[in-house]
Amino acid sequence: TIPGNKIAGRSIGATLVHFYVNGQNDDYRKLLLNAIVWTAHIPVPKQGVQSTWIDDAEVDRILGPTPAPVRSPLEPPK
Numbered sequence: 001t002i003p004g005n006k007i008a009g010r011s012i013g014a015t016l017v018h019f020y021v022n023g024q025n026d027d028y029r030k031l032l033l034n035a036i037v038w039t040a041h042i043p044v045p046k047q048g049v050q051s052t053w054i055d056d057a058e059v060d061r062i063l064g065p066t067p068a069p070v071r072s073p074l075e076p077p078k
Helices: 020-024 026-039 056-063
Strands: none
Touching: 020 026
């Protein structure tokens, strides 16, 4: 507990979505979302936080296509 703070802090440790395909796992996403809600001292719903996976095509539709990478001027020539 931080001095003057009556609410004990909470934290989690996670490797996050180490591989992109892990983000497609509903249970893994739910675990991470539940952990975030818990650390914020928000009651976690009985069935857990619900989420929906959005595929690449839908992300591109919403945000536009991913731009091509820009080469750094500091990168040595090949």
